[in-house]
Amino acid sequence: MIPLVVPPETFDPVVREALDILIGSWREGFVQVSGFVGATVLLFSLVQYRFDGRLTAWLEEHERAQPLAGALLGLTPGCGGAIIAMPLYIRGTVSFGTVVAALAATAGDSAFVILALAPEAALYAYGLAFVAAVLFGYAIDIWGLGVGRVDRMVEGMSRPITDGGFATTNVADGGPSVPDYDAAHGRGAPACADHAHRDGRTLPGYLPESRLLERASHAIHVLWWVVLAGALVAGVLYLARGAAEPAWEFRATYDGLFTIAGLVGTTLSFYLYFVGRHYIGEGDAGRVRDSFGSLYGTFQHAAMETAMVTVWVIAGYLIYEYGLAIFGFDVAALAAAAGVLAPLAGAALGLVPGCAAHIVFAQLYALEEAIPFSALTANAISQDGDALFPLLAIDVKAAVVATIYTTIPAVIVGVAVHYLWPFAQFGFGVI
Template sequence: MLMVIWELILDSAEAAFLEVGVFVGFVLLLFGYINYKKAGDFIGTIERSKKWQPVLGALLGLTPGCGGAIFVMPLFFKEAVTFGTVVATLVATMGDSAFVLIASHPVAYILISILSFGVAIITGYIVDTTDLGPTILSKYKARKKSKEEVDRFHKDVDHTLLQYECQRMGNCKIDFIKHVGHAEGDEIDLLLHHELKGHQSHDTLGYKFTHSSFYLYWILMLVALPLSISLLLQTDVNQLFIPNLGLIVGTLGTIFSIVMMLMSKKFLGDDTHEETELKIMSLKETIIHNAQDTAFVVTWVFVGFLAYEFLVLIIGSGNYAAGEELIEAILLTTGILSILIGATIGLIPGCGPQIIFVALFTRGLIPFAALFANAISQDGDALLPLIAIDRSSALWATIITTIPAIIFGLILYWFEINTTLGGLFH
């Protein structure tokens, strides 16, 4: 039995890196570069286009990852966007789990994106017909610190990290990093850059490791890319000119990813508002953080794959084939429950649990409708700055996004079991 468990661990490590992680890494690089070039401009467009804000927020939420969605959150408290725009952005975002879906099931990703875009717009405009946004805003203003209090607190906080990052990048016009959605020295600045977990301090082991080993991680990705493409072409990469080459590279990649994630000190969430701002200021910082983001995704995919393998083994009482048959039988009787489970998991802030949910979908354990419900309900890392600024608004936002997740998830499940939709992905 121990040998079987060991083989499952190695197989899961190989699959997490070669089947998913490599493709996630290069897709992250692509979208990271786009975000680096265009994120600030898009935020400005949202601020200027009052009538179309929920539509533009939904578009920004569709961008894989949480970078764009994170920027929208503080804009509400600056009265630059409506609360419906915040909700539309959160409904549309899939966080980092989008990268896993792009790498493994691109058709499913496109379909979810189209559907969630429509749901996001509808939900956003409905929210804006109510007094919820103005009510939240008025309560937030009533408990805001005065300018004098903020100035006093801001004067006393430590700014050496932000100044260090500016000096290292060498492209800051002032002594601090360029902020998006707020200004240096305001109350949101205190919350997002000094109270909420931000960027690692440059004198820590974690910072030194991630900022010096990232290029080795990308070299390993390049080495693994031909193997990942070969797997897509149904080639046995462990029977090439070097025996067990895929297993060796895949396992090394997953181990490197786990170490990188631990050094980054990112467990449930992998992106902060501060780091997102740094990424749009520096292409090198984008590449460094994309390595960390990829490592985060690979680690959680590995956990998801391993959880699936162990579940099959346990259900089958040590017989893997019997376990798979029993799981298929269970799925036929728990389809509706999986919608509620997907929407409930989506309530958890951060991207880690959501990545596991998508990883289980890639293994055929979850129906497409449940994946859709989770995609609508989850808010990824974008909810974290909202929690830091105003917890009541975060609570309202996550409750509201869960309602359409359940409603549309159940509707989609009916279509899935009564049409050929489910056969497209399993």
């Protein structure tokens, strides 16, 4: 991360480093992640708009095809496809095996790095991830594979935050741990901190009734799409230039586009998530829509979903970067560990939600030749990208169980590649 150009005497060194991480993450998260997420979520939303809910109905009617469909969603570059699968599980449309298949198949936004810099490695690594995701997803749906035991263990460790005080259904029983989403979010119950909006929606207690804020939120939503288009262009150029860190600029250049789109896009996303969505009809982020009444509503839904992911992405970036600064955690050293520890390290890193750590991991493979192909493959299977965030936002227990279960095929395949394909070498990566 390139530090800000600020005179050294302006801040204490510790404060300066903390600000560098905060503002750098604020800039990079939207360009490196949200631009691609927004494009893919919009694509799937437009498909829903075009087919008017028939795809969701098809999934409900063809349960045997669900893990395969989940893996295909996850296989799409970025996180948009897998993100679509999470609310489907929350509402009970798809099985838990489908969730695991989608998360195991996705390589998040690190896929764009590998596809751009080492496409042959992407073909093999993501092909293996897809096969493992399909097989493991069906195995969970058919045999369970001990999901119930892990589910009960997670519930015992973290009951206060996983079920929110509402009646729960075990993940092993085929449903989310908060099956009644409306009940879990207070609908039909007496209002507390929320108050009714004039069109039937509810506003949080910290927001006033305001026609001005409603109009401003619509305007900001439109502006957000303009900024996202710029971020997408900057993100593509970022990959085309070998993922080199752009300088801090506020001019009509690539570096300026990266900086302005990143800072403005993240700021607008935070507004939309915490304020705007409550005024323009998409207050329930993380919920799937069967159909959309208008093209504008389709764009609106995609923007709110991406804004939610952006908030979680920035949180993930900050936790990761501050963790590196405080504890000196060295991803390269862990990834380059000798022997079979390399794929084990790649699989373990996959437990970290979000894309920040995994983008770095992909760069270590494609640019620095610091990790073996077995570790890249294990990480591709284990990591859940930003697709885990919608599940975390609504059903923490299911999210924890799912991320544990994507680690299992990652370890198996990673170790198998290490022992059975020891000389695999693709793109710029080395064994």
